[in-house]
Amino acid sequence: MNAAHDGRPLVTVLGASGFVGSAVAAELARRPVRLRLVTRGHRPPAAVKDVKDANDTEVRTADATDRAALAAAVAGSDVVIHLLAHMSSGTNWRGADPVAERVNVGSMRHLTDILRPGPDGRPATVIYAGAASQVGMPAALRIDGSEPDEPQTAYDRQKLAAEHLLEAATGAGNVHGITLRLPTVIGCAPGGTVSKGVVAAMTTRALAGEPITMWHDGSVRRDLLHVDDVALAFASALDHGHELAGRHWLIGSGRGEPLGTVFRRIAELVAARTGRPPVPVLTVRPPEYAELSDFHSVEIDSAAFRGVTGWQPRLTLEQALERTVDAMHRHTVESRQPS
Numbered sequence: 172m173n174a175a176h177d178g179r180p181l182v183t184v185l186g187a188s189g190f191v192g193s194a195v196a197a198e199l200a201r202r203p204v205r206l207r208l209v210t211r212g213h214r215p216p217a218a219v220k221d222v223k224d225a226n227d228t229e230v231r232t233a234d235a236t237d238r239a240a241l242a243a244a245v246a247g248s249d250v251v252i253h254l255l256a257h258m259s260s261g262t263n264w265r266g267a268d269p270v271a272e273r274v275n276v277g278s279m280r281h282l283t284d285i286l287r288p289g290p291d292g293r294p295a296t297v298i299y300a301g302a303a304s305q306v307g308m309p310a311a312l313r314i315d316g317s318e319p320d321e322p323q324t325a326y327d328r329q330k331l332a333a334e335h336l337l338e339a340a341t342g343a344g345n346v347h348g349i350t351l352r353l354p355t356v357i358g359c360a361p362g363g364t365v366s367k368g369v370v371a372a373m374t375t376r377a378l379a380g381e382p383i384t385m386w387h388d389g390s391v392r393r394d395l396l397h398v399d400d401v402a403l404a405f406a407s408a409l410d411h412g413h414e415l416a417g418r419h420w421l422i423g424s425g426r427g428e429p430l431g432t433v434f435r436r437i438a439e440l441v442a443a444r445t446g447r448p449p450v451p452v453l454t455v456r457p458p459e460y461a462e463l464s465d466f467h468s469v470e471i472d473s474a475a476f477r478g479v480t481g482w483q484p485r486l487t488l489e490q491a492l493e494r495t496v497d498a499m500h501r502h503t504v505e506s507r508q509p510s
Contacts, residue, residue: 182409183207183245185235185278186254190367191300191353193360194402195252200228202406209233209244235278242285245295250412252405253282253299256330272329279333283340283348294346296412297337298405301352301419303394305331308467312392315472316352316421323464334419341417349408350419354471357491358398359498370395370492373434374499377441377450386457389431392468394423397491400484407480414479423471424484433492440496 182199186192187208196208206228233244235255245251257274279299288294306314307321322328337348357370365371373383385391404422408415431452438449457465476482486494 180249182250183248192254194398197361198402236273238281250296275329296347299350301350347416349415354394354423383434383452384455392427394471407482420476427470
């Protein structure tokens with residue numbers, strides 16, 4: 172990591188207003204770094220405002236698909252944390268989408284073209300948020316990062332293409348690239364930003380008194396990790412940039428949890444907070460847009476990343492689910508109160 176002129180490196184977070192970005196910004200605000208938080212909107216959300224108020228932090232707005240705007244946003248950075256992601260709108264969010272291509276691949280293409288070693292000859296570090304699902308559907312339940320990549324969706328192919336761009340730039344000596352491939356991330360980030368994943372969706376249904384639905388018998392397993400532990404992983408990568416550069420690393424809890432068990436626990440947690448009976452957890456017919464990966468179980472072995480950084484998840488699944496339900500219940504109650 173390059174040293175900034177005042178001894179603190181400049182860390183730029185692209186996508187700082189997003190779900191993971193809000194948590195990463197809050198984590199890094201506690202560290203001896205200068206922060207530049209880059210958002211898309213002209214009015215940063217509460218999470219970014221809170222970090223800015225609590226720390227000497229710069230907030231910028233920029234369209235990362237615009238090369239000139241991105242170049243200005245990352246100028247002078249010692250570290251760039253790339254958390255940009257765009258999912259297609261509608262039910263089939265993993266489908267092909269020109270906007271998604273520009274954000275998911277184009278922003279990395281621009282970034283790796285812009286960044287070059289500074290006057291001291293040392294390249295900037297780029298830490299990229301990849302996806303564990305880039306591997307596709309390996310035969311083994313447990314994956315450790317050594318598997319060949321066979322992405323099954325347009326989104327995962329885009330994430331893999333961006334990762335390859337970063338690896339090529341690292342090989343050319345232009346950047347020190349690190350990819351953290353993330354599992355299913357759950358929770359509520361600072362400022363109230365909630366994951367768009369299945370846990371949040373089913374918690375929303377339960378809070379509304381609607382049945383929780385699943386497209387299988389509940390035995391499909393997912394590795395679930397709270398967003399705060401994901402943010403800690405990015406901070407750990409920041410501390411070990413030179414040791415991690417040049418490859419991807421898997422991040423996960425190490426356990427594949429049966430979704431039926433997870434959903435029934437969500438129903439119980441919601442019931443405890445609302446005073447209503449737990450909503451039923453039902454198996455329903457899969458929609459036409461369901462993909463084979465929706466029925467594929469996975470758990471993630473993060474031993475390689477832990478061995479380098481010492482990172483460990485701080486929250487158990489029970490704690491992560493409790494925090495998620497608490498935050499979403501609180502938001503539901505507050506949204507019903509008169510302004």
